[in-house]
Amino acid sequence: MSDAQWETLSNQGVAAAGVVYFLALLAYAVQWAALRDVPVGQPVAAGGGGVAVDVPDERVAERTEMAGRLGVLLTGIGALAHFLALVGRGMAADPNRVPWGNMYEFTLSGTFVVVALFLATTGRWRLSWLGPIVVGFVLCVLLADVLWLYEPVAPLTEALESYWLVIHVVAAVIATGAFTLGAITSILYLLKARSTKDKGYLARLPELATLDRISYRMHAFGFPVWTFGVLITGPIWAHQAWSSYWNWDPKEVWAFITWVVYAAYLHARATAGWRGRNAALLALVGAATLWFNFIGINFFSTTSQHSYAGGAAGTRSVVVGLAWPVETAQEVGVVVGSDHART
């Protein structure tokens, strides 16, 4: 297959994933619509599905069960197409490479990890209730990605050709996915804690204590991975590429801030006994720093560069080293002379 064909395949993969995720969303909608007017009865016996299906009407019960399964199945198929799209991006580049040369590809990978983590844990932790939210979220982000961030395939810049960077980014993306799922669960916790309804989606979520625990687990999984990515492999790569392992550039600073906030979160839970609402709020602060780093810093940093780079940009970059690039895959300027322009 030629590079152009791979690129087309990748684009088709994204489109297919979008369509299938949308169908999954419809299936979930059918599932929840059937339950909309049914008040929540007795809690389901242990071992039941995640959704409290103890509906008097057998037919409704069967239908919701079916629709829920279909939803998960479609999510899985969507994830396959999504994965294909990622592979296509990598194969379309010459030389072949990992699919995170820019924001578009990074977002494509990040959303894939969110879905994959959901699929991997849904059986074990009974998360089928999370399905509609995850698919809805991923669909929205993918849409924004295609509309605003799309960029044609291009070869990686030199500084990105390092396997440390590959490990670094894989870890960062996985942790981002886990933290995102944790944040979603925390939001659901806060919403459910305020809701007094006995019908509808919130009422059918698992108990508050369970939501709290699932949120904790997502964070407990994400934190070591983030530590590994940001504080071990990141500095190793930075040392190879820029001659010092920690440079305090905005991307690093915010990765550090995220790390500290999540450490505070784990701390607050483990020692100060924070549970539920306070823990959820702290988790959301962490998620805010995480997403600000991913989205905000790029825009913000570009403008700040514009605002103080001015005519002196070139001289400055020579003084510091041709391009003093900003951390993280999607926009590392080449170290040896090339564009500062962020992709």
Next chain:
Amino acid sequence: MTDPLSRPSDDRQATALPIDLNARELGRWMWRQLTSMRTALVLLLLLALAAIPGSVFPQEDIDSLAVSQWRDDHPRLAPIWDRLDLFAVYGSPWFAAIYILLMISLVGCIIPRLFVYARALRARPPRAPRHLSRLPEHTSYATDEDPDVVLARAASVIRRRRFRVDWTAGQSDAVAAERGHLREAGNLLFHLAVIVVLVGVAIGSLFGYKGGVIMLNGKEHGFTNKLPLYDDFAPGSLFDPAVMEPFSFSITDFDVEWMTEGRRAGQARKFVAHLDYETEPGAETKQYDLRVNHPLSIGGTDVFLIGHGYAPVITIRDGEGNIAQTGPSVFLPTNAQTFESFGVVKAPDAQPTQIGLEGTFYPTFAMSKDADGNLSLPSSAFGNAIDPLVSLQVYTGDVGLDDGTSASVYVLDKSRATQLTKANGQPFRMDLRPGDTVTLPDGLGSVTFEGLERWNKIQISRTPGKLIALTGVVLALLGLLGSLFVRPRRLWVRARRQDDGTTLVEVARLDRSSGGDPETGRDELAEIVAALREATREDREVRA
């Protein structure tokens, strides 16, 4: 241990300030506050908060030019910012205060826990609480076996599940067991490792250095690792030049591949600087291909390739026909894409007057058109030197250097120099391609663009302690995994003869992990009970 439900931890909580205190009590109270969990939490969040300004305002040690720009743009705020160290956040006293307090708090927290842990390691599992059925995870069944038989079996079943078991036949009516000490070990390891990381980082920034040098390509432009030969040099505050390794190297050749097609046309890739180096004077010469992401390590020092550019070879002949200056002059890129570069050439020995040149080098000269289609500004179309041209303006008079002050070779001090102008008052400008010579007016001499050489920017750094820091983070990660995923838990099995002659067996479990989950607890409890009863059944079958 009286109440097994309360976590037997000594996590300190902040306490209210008692009213009258002498100095010693006040000191103790403050120490308790500092090492309390709430303080640790506040300090952590404060550290995150304090890191923010450094990502908002330009930082002196990262981008000093941006800082001076910012100063120019905000003349009124700049002094205040200076006072607040906002241009050097990560080295500022207030930032240091936060992490030092955090470290003290950490030590104050962890050291006592180390002792507690050491004691706990040797301690026996805590005795069974009186009412096992009050624990959240418990179950019971009745059997007609003898209590001691049940307990003996329970002890072996639980021991096989790798619990630490405390039970002596005939002495107690309950088996007590405990497992998961590694969690606390992991937690201690993590926190101690944080200190190790900090020590490693501190060593690096105190004793290390980072310097840069712009090197012309060619065997004759070698570099020896001596302080005066650096262009810029940033040592740690305890840096001792005696530790600098006595290596030397030169760049024999530099390869770069310019992309002429595809989406990244105009960009360069595959930068390789071919080095000849000697680890010490007189050592054999070795070769190394220096590339991005592939630094050369010599002893504890690393050499990195971080930039490249052009050095036009320009010869200035003075009014008396003598060569006043010749050789490659480093021009610094002002555009990292097209390598349009700025530079100066000085001839302080020229007669009758000193000559200074200042101008722009275009690797691929082009005239860009303005909106009306008129050729206007000269520019460089491509980074590769396809049609190189240097465009220079001329200054005479005192161009510096005479008075012995070490002026930068990249700027021309024009304060005591006058610009050469044409008859119409316009600045005199000359555009030279390689081989061109232009004669200066007024018998000043001539300028020749002989050819082009290249230079590389090499970064050299020595960061002692980086392996300590790395070991620290790796240990921290291991500790963290233990601290997050090992589940410390206790188990008790009590068997008592009841009035009706049967034996009541109670099994209870206490999960001490944060985020422990009911399912695993239930499963573990069920498995143990099943194992206990399974054995009973086998027993009966044998007897039957």
